[in-house]
Amino acid sequence: MTDEEIAAMTPQERQELILRLAPRPAGLPSRRTLERMRKWRAVLMLVCAAALIPWTVYLAETLPKHYVARNWVATWVGFDILLLAMLILTGVAGWKRKQLVFPAAFASGVLLVCDAWFDIMTSQRGTDLTQALLSAALVELPLAFILIAGPLRLLHYIAIRHGMIPPNSPLWRAPIRLPARHLPNHQPHHP
Incomplete structure (x- = not known):
């Protein structure tokens, strides 16, 4: 492909080309395992945040004003x-x-x-x-x-x-994407 052909591609087409050329990462867990890990980590962070609210109120009420x-x-x-x-x-x-x-x-x-x-x-x-x-x-x-x-x-x-x-998209809106073609047990879609 020429530079001009690549420049004419849409961002989606460029990403698909990058993914086609990139090797599959070694040792990548299954899609199911990755999704389970993501969900449990998110739940753990939310539970910790929820627990920190009453703990912070408790500390504010009970800690001494002066401490050695x-x-x-x-x-x-x-x-x-x-x-x-x-x-x-x-x-x-x-x-x-x-x-x-x-x-x-x-x-x-x-x-x-x-x-x-x-x-x-x-x-x-x-x-x-x-x-x-x-x-x-x-x-x-x-x-x-x-x-x-x-x-x-x-x-x-x-x-x-x-x-x-x-x-022009801000980083905080960027999703974490694992391309399906790099994950185990992926069945490619054929038109």
């Missing part, structure tokens, strides 16, 4: 070691152009948001709080935005490039 924490140094140093490991993993995966950069960058961004939140919420009023606010506003939150938005933009580009979504 055990292992304070180990908690913060351990958290920073985890953040450091995730940032290194993100940097190495990005440098080597590995797909692991997507979840690593996203997780690093979330950890930076958590770091900013806990720094601000646990700081004493005055210089300590000012330092936490400046660190959050100038370093942690901008870097978190880059680490979360960058991979999302790349995923969006990849979804468009592979014909999974139309060019």
Whole structure:
């Protein structure tokens, strides 16, 4: 096929061509197993979210306003070691152009948001709080935005490039599609 013929194809036709040329992933579970896993994971997340609502209300009502924490140094140093490991993993995966950069960058961004939140919420009023606010506003939150938005933009580009979504469609509307021809027990439709 020429570039002109490919350019003239609809996004649906391009996706079908990509799927015809792509090898079937090895070790892919059956369609039934994939669907069962998807449903159970979705149910698990909704049950956890429902359970978290009364738990959060309970904590808001029962936690003391002041608390002396055990292992304070180990908690913060351990958290920073985890953040450091995730940032290194993100940097190495990005440098080597590995797909692991997507979840690593996203997780690093979330950890930076958590770091900013806990720094601000646990700081004493005055210089300590000012330092936490400046660190959050100038370093942690901008870097978190880059680490979360960058991979999302790349995923969006990849979804468009592979014909999974139309060019003007937002990523949050992109479905997760497993082409039937790549799944076991698929019977092709013949006209």
